[in-house]
Amino acid sequence: MDRRDFIKSTIAGLTVTLSSGAVSASAPKVDQKKADQKKAEVFQLHGTDVYGKPLDLKDFAGRTVLVSFFTFDCSACSHDLQLMRDFYLRNVKKNFVLLGVNVDQNKKALDDYNEAATFAYPKDQRFPTVWRFAPGHTDSFGKLNATPSHFVLNSKHQLMFRRDGAFQPDDWDNLYLSLPS
Template identity: 45%
Template sequence: MDRRKWLQMALAGGLASLNTSLFAQDEKNIPKFTLQGVDANGKKLELSDFMGKTVLVSFFTAGCNVCTRDLKLMREFYVSNSKRKFVLLAVNIDQNKADFDEYNQLIAQVIPQEQRFPMVWRNAPSHKDNFGTIVHQPTHFVINPKNEFIFKREGSFEPEDWDNLWSSLG
């Protein structure tokens, strides 16, 4: 074996073991997610209120067509699975509260009460969470009943995401 191939193999092996140890370390140090806010009806809400349930946290804006489509599908999943210890929590990231309020008024007019899920405005002064910067609309996080991260999807939910969400319900 020539020296160049040997160096490539040694480097690849070293990086593989480094990545494995970093991944294991990261898994142990993943923080539990937190969220504190006030829902669209003025009720205080915390992510810890849903401990023991699989939670789909969806960050969206009122004017996003992809968000609207995803939330429609998620609403259907929510209605079908709310008795299976599943919660859908929508977090609006509009800059203007009027956009959030207008969206909620529309929801109140067209969506039956039993199909509504908790919704908060992220830019409210009392809102706090540790989900980080949201770059893509929508962005979804799935958290298991122990408040452990399962997966994140930036953009529209993919078919395998629905399968993974379904599997997480146990």
């Protein structure tokens, strides 16, 4: 599927979701001033993935990384993660990485999510996921303004753009255009 087909299918999916009332049509706008201030900052994340393996954002140097902060019971998060999983599958060969960061206070929620994902998706369709409150986890993403919150980082792990709340149709174009050619 090429970029235009992906965008059309994504918009069609969003239209169906919005018409069913599952997701609010009004999401927070990207705060461009704050994004510009953080653009020069190099983001960092270090932790342990859901399988117990060490994970460091540095492991993905040279790739565009979409870091998505989510909770298990958030319907907007689930919807975004499904679309992002589809985008990930179509663009993983273009040096793109999707990295999930669970922000549930209770680790059992993440374990439940991981168990469901293990049954629902083949191994090659699962993306790295960490729990933000795990012992030893550190990151420089700061306070989250909404759940979900998404950060698109360039190959040097500098902020390309941030979305507080559900991903918007223009975000897909911006994400696609941020991929290395």
